[in-house]
Amino acid sequence: MPSNKVKILGETILPGKTYQLSLNIAKLHTGTSIEVPIIISRAKLKGPSILFTGGIHGNEVNGVEIVRKIIAKKYHIPNAGMVICIPVVNVFGFLSQTREFPDGRDLNRVFPGTRTGSLASRFAYHIVKEIVPHISYCIDFHTGGDSRFNSPQIRIGKNDHESLQLAKTFGTSFIIKSAKREKSFRETLYKLDKKVLLFEGGKSLNINPVITRTGISGALRVMQELGIRSFQKELSSLIPKPDTLFLVEDSTWIRAKFSGLFHPTVQLGQYVKVGDSLGSVSDPFGNFDKIQKSNFSGHVICVNQSPIVNQGDAIIHITKNETELP
Template sequence: MPNSKMELLGQAILPGKGFLLNLDIAKLHTGTKIEVPIIVQRGKKPGPVLLITGGIHGNEINGVEIIRQLISKKYNRPDCGTVICIPVVNIFGFLNQTRQFPDGRDLNRVFPGSPRGSLASRFAYHIMKEIAPMVDYCIDYHTGAESRFNAPQTRVNKDDIESKELAKVFGAPFVVLANTREKSFREALANMGKKVLLFEGGKSLDINDRVTQSGISGALRVMDHLGMRSFAEELKSMEGRSLQPVTIESSQWVRAKYSGMFHPFIALGSHVKKGDLLGSVSDPFGNFERIIKAAANGHVICINQSPIVNQGDAIFHISQE
Protein backbone atom coordinates (compact mmCIF):
# COMPACT_ATOMS: atom_id res chain seq x y z
CA MET A 1 0.00 0.00 0.00
CA PRO A 2 1.30 3.54 -0.61
CA ASN A 3 2.52 5.09 2.60
CA SER A 4 2.15 8.81 1.92
CA LYS A 5 0.21 9.20 5.16
CA MET A 6 0.33 6.75 8.03
CA GLU A 7 -0.99 6.81 11.57
CA LEU A 8 -0.64 3.99 14.10
CA LEU A 9 -2.14 4.03 17.60
CA GLY A 10 -2.71 7.78 17.28
CA GLN A 11 0.91 8.46 16.28
CA ALA A 12 1.73 9.94 12.88
CA ILE A 13 4.47 7.79 11.32
CA LEU A 14 6.61 10.10 9.22
CA PRO A 15 8.82 8.96 6.32
CA GLY A 16 12.35 8.06 7.38
CA LYS A 17 11.45 7.93 11.07
CA GLY A 18 11.25 5.24 13.75
CA PHE A 19 8.86 5.04 16.67
CA LEU A 20 8.39 2.93 19.81
CA LEU A 21 4.68 2.63 20.58
CA ASN A 22 2.69 0.71 23.17
CA LEU A 23 -0.56 -1.12 22.60
CA ASP A 24 -2.40 -0.57 25.89
CA ILE A 25 -5.90 -2.01 26.00
CA ALA A 26 -6.50 -3.68 29.37
CA LYS A 27 -5.42 -4.12 32.99
CA LEU A 28 -5.04 -7.18 35.15
CA HIS A 29 -6.86 -7.56 38.47
CA THR A 30 -3.81 -6.00 40.19
CA GLY A 31 -4.17 -2.86 38.09
CA THR A 32 -1.10 -3.78 36.03
CA LYS A 33 -1.38 -2.55 32.46
CA ILE A 34 -1.06 -4.92 29.53
CA GLU A 35 1.32 -2.90 27.38
CA VAL A 36 2.80 -4.45 24.26
CA PRO A 37 5.82 -2.63 22.75
CA ILE A 38 5.58 -2.05 18.98
CA ILE A 39 8.67 -0.94 17.04
CA VAL A 40 7.87 0.89 13.80
CA GLN A 41 10.41 1.89 11.16
CA ARG A 42 9.30 3.74 8.04
CA GLY A 43 11.48 4.20 4.97
CA LYS A 44 11.87 7.45 3.12
CA LYS A 45 10.23 6.01 0.00
CA PRO A 46 6.79 4.43 -0.45
CA GLY A 47 6.47 0.67 -0.33
CA PRO A 48 4.66 -2.24 1.34
CA VAL A 49 3.95 -2.58 5.04
CA LEU A 50 5.47 -5.69 6.62
CA LEU A 51 4.35 -6.86 10.07
CA ILE A 52 6.75 -9.16 11.96
CA THR A 53 5.34 -10.85 15.06
CA GLY A 54 6.60 -13.26 17.71
CA GLY A 55 5.51 -14.56 21.08
CA ILE A 56 1.80 -15.00 20.36
CA HIS A 57 2.43 -18.03 22.53
CA GLY A 58 4.38 -16.66 25.48
CA ASN A 59 6.70 -19.65 25.87
CA GLU A 60 7.85 -19.68 22.22
CA ILE A 61 11.06 -17.81 22.88
CA ASN A 62 12.96 -18.45 19.66
CA GLY A 63 10.67 -16.22 17.62
CA VAL A 64 11.25 -13.41 20.09
CA GLU A 65 15.00 -13.87 19.70
CA ILE A 66 14.76 -13.71 15.90
CA ILE A 67 12.92 -10.38 15.99
CA ARG A 68 15.22 -9.05 18.71
CA GLN A 69 18.20 -9.62 16.43
CA LEU A 70 16.41 -8.09 13.43
CA ILE A 71 15.91 -4.94 15.49
CA SER A 72 19.31 -4.86 17.25
CA LYS A 73 21.14 -5.28 13.93
CA LYS A 74 18.91 -2.60 12.38
CA TYR A 75 17.65 -4.94 9.69
CA ASN A 76 14.14 -3.68 10.39
CA ARG A 77 14.95 -0.27 8.88
CA PRO A 78 13.68 -0.27 5.29
CA ASP A 79 14.56 2.11 2.49
CA CYS A 80 11.05 1.72 1.06
CA GLY A 81 7.83 0.95 2.91
CA THR A 82 7.35 0.25 6.61
CA VAL A 83 8.33 -2.54 9.01
CA ILE A 84 6.23 -3.04 12.14
CA CYS A 85 7.83 -5.36 14.71
CA ILE A 86 5.97 -6.84 17.67
CA PRO A 87 8.60 -9.10 19.28
CA VAL A 88 6.31 -10.27 22.11
CA VAL A 89 2.60 -10.21 21.36
CA ASN A 90 1.63 -12.14 24.50
CA ILE A 91 3.76 -10.14 26.90
CA PHE A 92 2.32 -11.67 30.08
CA GLY A 93 2.66 -15.21 28.82
CA PHE A 94 6.27 -14.32 28.05
CA LEU A 95 6.85 -13.01 31.58
CA ASN A 96 5.34 -16.16 33.08
CA GLN A 97 6.92 -18.45 30.44
CA THR A 98 3.53 -19.91 29.60
CA ARG A 99 1.74 -20.45 26.30
CA GLN A 100 -1.56 -18.91 27.36
CA PHE A 101 -2.83 -15.39 27.84
CA PRO A 102 -3.43 -14.26 31.46
CA ASP A 103 -7.07 -15.43 31.29
CA GLY A 104 -5.93 -18.96 30.49
CA ARG A 105 -6.90 -18.81 26.81
CA ASP A 106 -4.75 -19.49 23.77
CA LEU A 107 -4.49 -16.09 22.06
CA ASN A 108 -4.00 -17.80 18.71
CA ARG A 109 -7.44 -19.41 18.92
CA VAL A 110 -9.60 -16.31 19.53
CA PHE A 111 -9.00 -14.13 16.45
CA PRO A 112 -10.45 -11.87 15.14
CA GLY A 113 -11.62 -11.28 18.68
CA SER A 114 -14.44 -9.26 20.17
CA PRO A 115 -14.61 -5.91 22.03
CA ARG A 116 -16.89 -7.57 24.59
CA GLY A 117 -15.26 -11.00 24.82
CA SER A 118 -12.61 -12.50 27.09
CA LEU A 119 -9.38 -10.64 27.85
CA ALA A 120 -7.55 -12.54 25.08
CA SER A 121 -10.44 -11.95 22.68
CA ARG A 122 -10.46 -8.21 23.39
CA PHE A 123 -6.71 -8.05 22.84
CA ALA A 124 -7.03 -9.90 19.52
CA TYR A 125 -9.79 -7.51 18.49
CA HIS A 126 -7.59 -4.45 19.03
CA ILE A 127 -4.71 -5.96 17.04
CA MET A 128 -7.07 -6.66 14.15
CA LYS A 129 -8.70 -3.24 14.36
CA GLU A 130 -5.71 -0.96 14.97
CA ILE A 131 -2.76 -2.71 13.30
CA ALA A 132 -3.89 -5.33 10.79
CA PRO A 133 -5.73 -2.99 8.35
CA MET A 134 -2.55 -1.16 7.34
CA VAL A 135 -0.49 -4.34 6.84
CA ASP A 136 0.24 -5.91 3.44
CA TYR A 137 2.46 -8.82 4.52
CA CYS A 138 3.16 -10.62 7.79
CA ILE A 139 5.84 -13.01 9.06
CA ASP A 140 4.61 -14.70 12.23
CA TYR A 141 7.28 -16.63 14.21
CA HIS A 142 6.42 -19.75 16.20
CA THR A 143 8.12 -22.83 17.66
CA GLY A 144 7.09 -26.38 18.41
CA ALA A 145 5.26 -27.00 21.66
CA GLU A 146 6.89 -28.45 24.77
CA SER A 147 9.59 -30.95 23.76
CA ARG A 148 8.67 -31.15 20.06
CA PHE A 149 11.52 -29.67 18.05
CA ASN A 150 10.44 -28.49 14.58
CA ALA A 151 12.80 -28.26 11.64
CA PRO A 152 12.75 -24.68 10.28
CA GLN A 153 9.72 -24.44 8.02
CA THR A 154 7.21 -21.96 6.65
CA ARG A 155 3.51 -22.77 6.53
CA VAL A 156 1.14 -21.31 3.95
CA ASN A 157 -2.27 -22.04 2.47
CA LYS A 158 -1.94 -24.31 -0.55
CA ASP A 159 -4.29 -22.14 -2.66
CA ASP A 160 -2.42 -18.87 -1.95
CA ILE A 161 -0.03 -18.59 -4.90
CA GLU A 162 1.73 -15.39 -3.77
CA SER A 163 2.31 -16.68 -0.23
CA LYS A 164 3.73 -19.93 -1.63
CA GLU A 165 6.18 -17.94 -3.74
CA LEU A 166 7.15 -15.85 -0.70
CA ALA A 167 7.71 -19.05 1.28
CA LYS A 168 10.18 -20.21 -1.36
CA VAL A 169 11.88 -16.82 -1.23
CA PHE A 170 12.10 -17.09 2.59
CA GLY A 171 14.32 -20.12 2.04
CA ALA A 172 13.60 -22.31 5.08
CA PRO A 173 14.36 -26.00 4.40
CA PHE A 174 10.66 -26.91 4.22
CA VAL A 175 7.46 -25.30 2.95
CA VAL A 176 4.41 -26.95 4.50
CA LEU A 177 1.11 -26.46 2.68
CA ALA A 178 -1.25 -26.30 5.63
CA ASN A 179 -4.76 -24.94 5.98
CA THR A 180 -5.23 -22.16 8.52
CA ARG A 181 -6.40 -23.08 11.99
CA GLU A 182 -9.82 -21.79 12.92
CA LYS A 183 -9.69 -18.46 14.76
CA SER A 184 -5.91 -18.19 14.40
CA PHE A 185 -4.05 -14.96 13.67
CA ARG A 186 -3.04 -16.34 10.28
CA GLU A 187 -6.65 -17.11 9.35
CA ALA A 188 -7.85 -13.67 10.47
CA LEU A 189 -5.19 -11.90 8.40
CA ALA A 190 -5.81 -14.14 5.39
CA ASN A 191 -9.52 -13.34 5.56
CA MET A 192 -8.54 -9.67 5.24
CA GLY A 193 -6.54 -10.42 2.11
CA LYS A 194 -3.13 -10.16 3.79
CA LYS A 195 -0.23 -12.44 2.82
CA VAL A 196 1.06 -14.41 5.79
CA LEU A 197 4.11 -16.61 6.31
CA LEU A 198 3.99 -18.63 9.51
CA PHE A 199 7.48 -19.76 10.50
CA GLU A 200 7.94 -22.78 12.75
CA GLY A 201 11.31 -23.75 14.17
CA GLY A 202 12.72 -25.22 17.36
CA LYS A 203 10.75 -25.86 20.54
CA SER A 204 9.24 -23.79 23.34
CA LEU A 205 11.40 -22.34 26.13
CA ASP A 206 14.51 -22.74 23.99
CA ILE A 207 16.78 -20.71 21.70
CA ASN A 208 18.55 -22.50 18.89
CA ASP A 209 21.17 -20.77 16.74
CA ARG A 210 20.29 -22.69 13.56
CA VAL A 211 16.61 -21.84 13.90
CA THR A 212 17.43 -18.22 14.69
CA GLN A 213 19.66 -17.91 11.64
CA SER A 214 17.00 -19.43 9.39
CA GLY A 215 14.39 -17.01 10.69
CA ILE A 216 16.60 -13.95 10.29
CA SER A 217 17.88 -14.73 6.79
CA GLY A 218 14.34 -15.59 5.68
CA ALA A 219 13.05 -12.18 6.77
CA LEU A 220 15.90 -10.44 4.93
CA ARG A 221 15.16 -12.38 1.74
CA VAL A 222 11.48 -11.42 1.92
CA MET A 223 12.26 -7.73 2.48
CA ASP A 224 14.76 -7.81 -0.37
CA HIS A 225 12.24 -9.55 -2.64
CA LEU A 226 9.54 -6.97 -1.81
CA GLY A 227 11.91 -4.15 -2.76
CA MET A 228 12.01 -2.75 0.77
CA ARG A 229 15.80 -2.92 1.15
CA SER A 230 18.70 -4.72 -0.48
CA PHE A 231 20.34 -7.32 1.77
CA ALA A 232 22.60 -8.87 -0.86
CA GLU A 233 25.79 -8.30 1.13
CA GLU A 234 24.32 -9.42 4.45
CA LEU A 235 22.87 -12.61 2.96
CA LYS A 236 26.14 -13.39 1.20
CA SER A 237 27.98 -13.42 4.52
CA MET A 238 25.40 -15.48 6.40
CA GLU A 239 25.64 -19.22 6.91
CA GLY A 240 22.91 -21.41 5.59
CA ARG A 241 22.36 -19.77 2.24
CA SER A 242 19.01 -20.11 0.55
CA LEU A 243 18.24 -23.60 -0.65
CA GLN A 244 15.38 -24.84 -2.77
CA PRO A 245 12.86 -25.75 -0.06
CA VAL A 246 11.16 -29.13 0.02
CA THR A 247 7.40 -28.62 -0.38
CA ILE A 248 5.26 -30.82 1.85
CA GLU A 249 1.61 -31.33 0.96
CA SER A 250 0.75 -33.90 3.63
CA SER A 251 2.36 -35.44 6.68
CA GLN A 252 1.63 -37.77 9.56
CA TRP A 253 2.75 -38.31 13.13
CA VAL A 254 4.41 -41.51 14.29
CA ARG A 255 3.15 -42.26 17.79
CA ALA A 256 4.73 -44.34 20.52
CA LYS A 257 3.22 -47.81 20.82
CA TYR A 258 4.80 -48.28 24.24
CA SER A 259 5.62 -46.11 27.23
CA GLY A 260 9.26 -45.85 28.21
CA MET A 261 12.60 -44.21 27.50
CA PHE A 262 12.79 -42.73 24.01
CA HIS A 263 15.90 -42.93 21.82
CA PRO A 264 15.73 -41.27 18.36
CA PHE A 265 18.25 -42.60 15.84
CA ILE A 266 17.79 -40.11 13.00
CA ALA A 267 18.57 -36.44 12.49
CA LEU A 268 15.93 -33.75 12.20
CA GLY A 269 15.31 -32.81 8.57
CA SER A 270 16.67 -36.07 7.18
CA HIS A 271 14.98 -38.12 4.48
CA VAL A 272 13.95 -41.65 5.42
CA LYS A 273 12.73 -44.61 3.42
CA LYS A 274 10.14 -47.19 4.33
CA GLY A 275 11.64 -49.63 6.81
CA ASP A 276 14.43 -47.30 8.02
CA LEU A 277 15.09 -47.32 11.76
CA LEU A 278 13.74 -44.16 13.39
CA GLY A 279 14.36 -44.87 17.06
CA SER A 280 13.41 -47.07 19.96
CA VAL A 281 11.43 -47.10 23.20
CA SER A 282 12.73 -49.16 26.12
CA ASP A 283 11.77 -49.75 29.72
CA PRO A 284 14.14 -48.44 32.43
CA PHE A 285 14.96 -51.93 33.76
CA GLY A 286 16.44 -53.54 30.66
CA ASN A 287 13.55 -55.91 30.02
CA PHE A 288 12.60 -54.70 26.53
CA GLU A 289 13.51 -52.36 23.71
CA ARG A 290 11.02 -51.79 20.89
CA ILE A 291 12.33 -50.58 17.53
CA ILE A 292 10.41 -47.93 15.56
CA LYS A 293 10.57 -48.10 11.76
CA ALA A 294 9.42 -45.72 9.05
CA ALA A 295 6.11 -46.77 7.50
CA ALA A 296 6.78 -44.81 4.29
CA ASN A 297 9.25 -42.49 2.57
CA GLY A 298 9.44 -38.88 3.73
CA HIS A 299 11.31 -36.07 5.49
CA VAL A 300 11.47 -35.83 9.27
CA ILE A 301 10.18 -32.34 10.12
CA CYS A 302 9.74 -32.74 13.89
CA ILE A 303 11.20 -34.94 16.62
CA ASN A 304 9.99 -35.22 20.19
CA GLN A 305 13.03 -34.54 22.38
CA SER A 306 11.49 -35.82 25.60
CA PRO A 307 13.61 -38.65 27.05
CA ILE A 308 10.48 -40.36 28.40
CA VAL A 309 7.29 -40.90 26.39
CA ASN A 310 3.91 -42.41 27.07
CA GLN A 311 1.96 -44.72 24.84
CA GLY A 312 0.28 -42.62 22.16
CA ASP A 313 2.69 -39.68 22.37
CA ALA A 314 3.64 -38.08 19.05
CA ILE A 315 7.36 -38.73 18.54
CA PHE A 316 8.15 -38.16 14.83
CA HIS A 317 6.42 -35.91 12.29
CA ILE A 318 7.17 -37.18 8.78
CA SER A 319 6.07 -35.91 5.39
CA GLN A 320 4.18 -38.21 3.06
CA GLU A 321 5.51 -38.56 -0.46
Protein backbone atom coordinates in the same frame (compact mmCIF):
# COMPACT_ATOMS: atom_id res chain seq x y z
CA MET B 1 0.62 -0.50 1.29
CA PRO B 2 0.69 2.44 3.70
CA SER B 3 -1.17 5.57 2.69
CA ASN B 4 0.42 9.03 2.75
CA LYS B 5 -1.10 9.60 6.18
CA VAL B 6 -0.46 6.81 8.64
CA LYS B 7 -1.82 6.88 12.17
CA ILE B 8 -1.24 3.93 14.51
CA LEU B 9 -2.33 3.78 18.16
CA GLY B 10 -3.09 7.49 18.01
CA GLU B 11 0.41 8.39 16.77
CA THR B 12 1.04 9.90 13.33
CA ILE B 13 3.82 7.87 11.70
CA LEU B 14 5.96 10.26 9.68
CA PRO B 15 8.16 9.20 6.75
CA GLY B 16 11.79 8.64 7.69
CA LYS B 17 11.03 8.09 11.38
CA THR B 18 11.10 5.17 13.84
CA TYR B 19 8.68 4.91 16.76
CA GLN B 20 8.22 2.63 19.74
CA LEU B 21 4.57 2.60 20.72
CA SER B 22 2.72 0.56 23.32
CA LEU B 23 -0.50 -1.39 23.06
CA ASN B 24 -2.10 -1.26 26.49
CA ILE B 25 -5.62 -2.64 26.64
CA ALA B 26 -5.65 -4.90 29.70
CA LYS B 27 -4.41 -5.30 33.27
CA LEU B 28 -3.45 -8.25 35.42
CA HIS B 29 -5.63 -9.15 38.40
CA THR B 30 -3.17 -7.18 40.54
CA GLY B 31 -4.08 -4.03 38.63
CA THR B 32 -0.72 -3.98 36.88
CA SER B 33 -0.85 -2.74 33.30
CA ILE B 34 0.91 -4.86 30.70
CA GLU B 35 2.20 -2.91 27.72
CA VAL B 36 3.08 -4.57 24.43
CA PRO B 37 5.88 -2.66 22.66
CA ILE B 38 5.42 -2.14 18.92
CA ILE B 39 8.35 -0.83 16.88
CA ILE B 40 7.43 0.97 13.66
CA SER B 41 9.87 2.27 11.04
CA ARG B 42 8.68 4.14 7.97
CA ALA B 43 10.83 5.07 5.00
CA LYS B 44 10.66 8.32 3.09
CA LEU B 45 9.94 6.38 -0.10
CA LYS B 46 6.65 4.59 -0.68
CA GLY B 47 6.65 0.82 -0.73
CA PRO B 48 5.13 -2.33 0.81
CA SER B 49 4.49 -2.68 4.52
CA ILE B 50 5.42 -5.82 6.44
CA LEU B 51 4.75 -7.03 9.98
CA PHE B 52 7.07 -9.31 11.96
CA THR B 53 5.52 -11.03 14.97
CA GLY B 54 6.98 -13.31 17.63
CA GLY B 55 5.64 -14.78 20.83
CA ILE B 56 1.96 -15.17 19.94
CA HIS B 57 2.47 -18.21 22.16
CA GLY B 58 4.28 -16.86 25.20
CA ASN B 59 6.71 -19.77 25.60
CA GLU B 60 7.91 -19.76 21.97
CA VAL B 61 10.91 -17.60 22.72
CA ASN B 62 12.96 -18.39 19.60
CA GLY B 63 10.47 -16.37 17.56
CA VAL B 64 10.93 -13.52 20.02
CA GLU B 65 14.70 -13.78 19.57
CA ILE B 66 14.44 -13.60 15.78
CA VAL B 67 12.38 -10.40 15.81
CA ARG B 68 14.55 -8.95 18.59
CA LYS B 69 17.68 -9.43 16.51
CA ILE B 70 16.06 -7.93 13.42
CA ILE B 71 15.51 -4.79 15.51
CA ALA B 72 18.87 -4.88 17.33
CA LYS B 73 20.76 -5.16 14.03
CA LYS B 74 18.70 -2.28 12.59
CA TYR B 75 17.44 -4.54 9.81
CA HIS B 76 13.95 -3.16 10.39
CA ILE B 77 14.89 0.27 9.06
CA PRO B 78 13.44 0.34 5.52
CA ASN B 79 14.57 2.20 2.43
CA ALA B 80 11.02 1.98 1.08
CA GLY B 81 7.69 1.22 2.70
CA MET B 82 7.18 0.43 6.37
CA VAL B 83 8.26 -2.29 8.82
CA ILE B 84 6.29 -3.06 11.99
CA CYS B 85 7.82 -5.36 14.61
CA ILE B 86 6.03 -6.91 17.58
CA PRO B 87 8.69 -9.13 19.21
CA VAL B 88 6.40 -10.35 22.02
CA VAL B 89 2.73 -10.40 21.07
CA ASN B 90 1.66 -12.39 24.13
CA VAL B 91 3.55 -10.51 26.84
CA PHE B 92 1.26 -12.13 29.44
CA GLY B 93 2.40 -15.65 28.52
CA PHE B 94 5.98 -14.52 28.04
CA LEU B 95 6.13 -13.28 31.64
CA SER B 96 4.94 -16.61 33.00
CA GLN B 97 6.71 -18.67 30.28
CA THR B 98 3.45 -20.31 29.26
CA ARG B 99 1.72 -20.71 25.92
CA GLU B 100 -1.63 -19.23 26.93
CA PHE B 101 -3.07 -15.92 28.07
CA PRO B 102 -3.87 -15.47 31.79
CA ASP B 103 -7.49 -16.41 31.05
CA GLY B 104 -6.30 -19.84 29.90
CA ARG B 105 -7.05 -19.21 26.24
CA ASP B 106 -4.74 -19.72 23.29
CA LEU B 107 -4.40 -16.29 21.67
CA ASN B 108 -3.92 -17.95 18.28
CA ARG B 109 -7.41 -19.47 18.48
CA VAL B 110 -9.46 -16.32 19.20
CA PHE B 111 -8.74 -14.03 16.24
CA PRO B 112 -10.14 -11.67 15.02
CA GLY B 113 -11.40 -11.20 18.57
CA THR B 114 -14.14 -9.00 19.96
CA ARG B 115 -14.16 -5.71 21.83
CA THR B 116 -16.13 -7.14 24.79
CA GLY B 117 -14.96 -10.77 24.79
CA SER B 118 -12.42 -12.61 26.91
CA LEU B 119 -9.06 -11.03 27.75
CA ALA B 120 -7.36 -12.86 24.86
CA SER B 121 -10.22 -12.02 22.49
CA ARG B 122 -10.06 -8.32 23.36
CA PHE B 123 -6.33 -8.27 22.77
CA ALA B 124 -6.71 -10.02 19.40
CA TYR B 125 -9.37 -7.49 18.45
CA HIS B 126 -7.04 -4.53 19.03
CA ILE B 127 -4.18 -6.15 17.08
CA VAL B 128 -6.49 -6.64 14.11
CA LYS B 129 -8.08 -3.19 14.43
CA GLU B 130 -5.00 -1.09 15.15
CA ILE B 131 -2.11 -2.84 13.35
CA VAL B 132 -3.34 -5.13 10.56
CA PRO B 133 -4.97 -2.42 8.38
CA HIS B 134 -1.53 -0.84 7.85
CA ILE B 135 0.24 -3.94 6.48
CA SER B 136 0.28 -5.94 3.27
CA TYR B 137 2.59 -8.77 4.39
CA CYS B 138 3.36 -10.62 7.61
CA ILE B 139 5.92 -13.16 8.79
CA ASP B 140 4.74 -14.82 12.01
CA PHE B 141 7.51 -16.67 13.89
CA HIS B 142 6.66 -19.81 15.89
CA THR B 143 8.38 -22.87 17.36
CA GLY B 144 7.32 -26.43 18.03
CA GLY B 145 5.25 -26.95 21.15
CA ASP B 146 6.68 -28.41 24.35
CA SER B 147 9.73 -30.58 23.53
CA ARG B 148 8.95 -30.97 19.81
CA PHE B 149 11.84 -29.52 17.84
CA ASN B 150 10.76 -28.40 14.36
CA SER B 151 13.07 -28.29 11.39
CA PRO B 152 12.92 -24.78 9.88
CA GLN B 153 9.81 -24.67 7.70
CA ILE B 154 7.36 -22.22 6.20
CA ARG B 155 3.63 -22.93 6.29
CA ILE B 156 1.33 -21.42 3.68
CA GLY B 157 -2.25 -21.82 2.48
CA LYS B 158 -3.03 -24.49 -0.09
CA ASN B 159 -4.00 -22.16 -2.94
CA ASP B 160 -1.83 -19.09 -2.50
CA HIS B 161 0.61 -18.61 -5.38
CA GLU B 162 2.12 -15.33 -4.14
CA SER B 163 2.78 -16.72 -0.67
CA LEU B 164 4.42 -19.77 -2.26
CA GLN B 165 6.79 -17.52 -4.19
CA LEU B 166 7.63 -15.59 -1.02
CA ALA B 167 8.14 -18.87 0.85
CA LYS B 168 10.65 -19.93 -1.82
CA THR B 169 12.38 -16.59 -1.37
CA PHE B 170 12.46 -17.04 2.42
CA GLY B 171 14.36 -20.27 1.84
CA THR B 172 13.66 -23.17 4.18
CA SER B 173 14.11 -26.76 3.04
CA PHE B 174 10.42 -27.46 3.62
CA ILE B 175 7.43 -25.42 2.54
CA ILE B 176 4.29 -26.99 3.92
CA LYS B 177 0.82 -26.44 2.54
CA SER B 178 -1.37 -26.53 5.61
CA ALA B 179 -5.00 -25.80 6.30
CA LYS B 180 -5.58 -22.55 8.12
CA ARG B 181 -6.72 -23.11 11.70
CA GLU B 182 -10.05 -21.57 12.54
CA LYS B 183 -9.70 -18.26 14.40
CA SER B 184 -5.92 -18.24 14.02
CA PHE B 185 -3.97 -15.08 13.24
CA ARG B 186 -3.00 -16.57 9.87
CA GLU B 187 -6.60 -17.31 8.91
CA THR B 188 -7.68 -13.81 9.91
CA LEU B 189 -4.93 -12.18 7.86
CA TYR B 190 -5.83 -14.37 4.88
CA LYS B 191 -9.47 -13.28 5.06
CA LEU B 192 -8.31 -9.66 5.10
CA ASP B 193 -6.28 -10.28 1.92
CA LYS B 194 -2.90 -10.02 3.64
CA LYS B 195 -0.08 -12.32 2.60
CA VAL B 196 1.34 -14.26 5.55
CA LEU B 197 4.18 -16.71 6.02
CA LEU B 198 4.19 -18.78 9.21
CA PHE B 199 7.70 -19.82 10.21
CA GLU B 200 8.20 -22.85 12.43
CA GLY B 201 11.57 -23.73 13.89
CA GLY B 202 13.02 -25.07 17.13
CA LYS B 203 11.03 -25.79 20.27
CA SER B 204 9.42 -23.80 23.08
CA LEU B 205 11.46 -22.32 25.93
CA ASN B 206 14.61 -22.68 23.86
CA ILE B 207 16.82 -20.44 21.72
CA ASN B 208 18.76 -22.20 18.98
CA PRO B 209 21.35 -20.16 17.04
CA VAL B 210 20.77 -22.01 13.74
CA ILE B 211 17.01 -21.49 13.96
CA THR B 212 17.56 -17.83 14.82
CA ARG B 213 19.92 -17.21 11.91
CA THR B 214 17.62 -19.11 9.53
CA GLY B 215 14.66 -16.95 10.54
CA ILE B 216 16.61 -13.72 10.18
CA SER B 217 18.07 -14.74 6.82
CA GLY B 218 14.63 -15.57 5.47
CA ALA B 219 13.13 -12.30 6.70
CA LEU B 220 15.89 -10.28 5.02
CA ARG B 221 15.46 -12.15 1.74
CA VAL B 222 11.72 -11.46 1.77
CA MET B 223 12.23 -7.74 2.51
CA GLN B 224 14.76 -7.56 -0.29
CA GLU B 225 12.41 -9.33 -2.71
CA LEU B 226 9.61 -6.88 -1.85
CA GLY B 227 11.89 -3.91 -2.48
CA ILE B 228 11.86 -2.74 1.13
CA ARG B 229 15.64 -2.82 1.47
CA SER B 230 18.68 -4.50 -0.06
CA PHE B 231 20.59 -6.90 2.21
CA GLN B 232 23.21 -8.32 -0.16
CA LYS B 233 26.09 -7.65 2.24
CA GLU B 234 24.26 -8.91 5.34
CA LEU B 235 23.03 -12.09 3.66
CA SER B 236 26.56 -13.05 2.66
CA SER B 237 27.35 -13.73 6.33
CA LEU B 238 24.05 -15.41 7.24
CA ILE B 239 22.59 -18.81 6.34
CA PRO B 240 22.24 -19.38 2.57
CA LYS B 241 19.15 -20.90 1.00
CA PRO B 242 19.20 -24.71 0.88
CA ASP B 243 20.17 -26.29 -2.42
CA THR B 244 16.87 -28.15 -2.53
CA LEU B 245 13.41 -26.98 -1.47
CA PHE B 246 10.50 -29.38 -0.98
CA LEU B 247 6.83 -28.50 -1.27
CA VAL B 248 4.95 -30.70 1.19
CA GLU B 249 1.27 -31.42 0.52
CA ASP B 250 0.75 -33.55 3.64
CA SER B 251 2.55 -34.91 6.68
CA THR B 252 1.96 -37.42 9.45
CA TRP B 253 3.06 -38.12 13.02
CA ILE B 254 4.58 -41.40 14.12
CA ARG B 255 3.31 -42.17 17.61
CA ALA B 256 4.96 -44.07 20.43
CA LYS B 257 3.88 -47.70 20.62
CA PHE B 258 5.01 -47.95 24.23
CA SER B 259 5.48 -45.69 27.24
CA GLY B 260 9.00 -45.16 28.51
CA LEU B 261 12.30 -43.45 27.76
CA PHE B 262 12.56 -42.25 24.17
CA HIS B 263 15.89 -42.45 22.31
CA PRO B 264 15.54 -40.94 18.81
CA THR B 265 18.21 -41.90 16.28
CA VAL B 266 17.06 -39.89 13.25
CA GLN B 267 18.05 -36.32 12.48
CA LEU B 268 15.95 -33.39 11.36
CA GLY B 269 15.77 -33.27 7.58
CA GLN B 270 16.75 -36.93 7.22
CA TYR B 271 14.89 -39.01 4.63
CA VAL B 272 13.48 -42.28 5.99
CA LYS B 273 11.80 -45.21 4.31
CA VAL B 274 9.07 -47.57 5.48
CA GLY B 275 10.57 -49.91 8.07
CA ASP B 276 13.54 -47.71 8.93
CA SER B 277 14.37 -47.35 12.62
CA LEU B 278 13.47 -43.97 14.12
CA GLY B 279 14.76 -44.75 17.60
CA SER B 280 13.70 -46.83 20.56
CA VAL B 281 11.51 -46.73 23.64
CA SER B 282 12.72 -48.48 26.78
CA ASP B 283 11.37 -48.94 30.27
CA PRO B 284 13.40 -47.41 33.14
CA PHE B 285 14.16 -50.80 34.74
CA GLY B 286 15.98 -52.53 31.88
CA ASN B 287 13.21 -54.97 31.01
CA PHE B 288 12.64 -53.93 27.38
CA ASP B 289 14.06 -51.76 24.63
CA LYS B 290 11.64 -51.59 21.68
CA ILE B 291 12.64 -50.26 18.25
CA GLN B 292 10.24 -47.70 16.80
CA LYS B 293 10.01 -48.05 13.02
CA SER B 294 8.61 -45.73 10.38
CA ASN B 295 5.29 -46.58 8.75
CA PHE B 296 5.88 -44.03 5.98
CA SER B 297 8.57 -42.72 3.68
CA GLY B 298 9.48 -39.03 3.83
CA HIS B 299 11.64 -36.39 5.46
CA VAL B 300 11.78 -35.90 9.21
CA ILE B 301 10.54 -32.38 9.98
CA CYS B 302 10.08 -32.64 13.76
CA VAL B 303 11.55 -34.76 16.55
CA ASN B 304 10.08 -35.00 20.03
CA GLN B 305 13.06 -34.37 22.30
CA SER B 306 11.25 -35.26 25.52
CA PRO B 307 13.19 -38.03 27.29
CA ILE B 308 9.94 -39.59 28.55
CA VAL B 309 6.96 -40.42 26.34
CA ASN B 310 3.59 -42.05 26.86
CA GLN B 311 2.03 -44.60 24.57
CA GLY B 312 0.38 -42.69 21.73
CA ASP B 313 2.53 -39.56 22.06
CA ALA B 314 3.61 -37.92 18.80
CA ILE B 315 7.34 -38.53 18.50
CA ILE B 316 8.43 -38.08 14.86
CA HIS B 317 6.79 -35.89 12.19
CA ILE B 318 7.32 -37.07 8.61
CA THR B 319 6.44 -35.46 5.29
CA LYS B 320 4.09 -37.06 2.77
CA ASN B 321 3.29 -36.22 -0.86
CA GLU B 322 6.26 -33.92 -1.32
CA THR B 323 7.75 -32.57 -4.53
CA GLU B 324 11.09 -30.94 -5.22
CA LEU B 325 10.70 -27.30 -6.23
CA PRO B 326 12.58 -25.84 -9.20
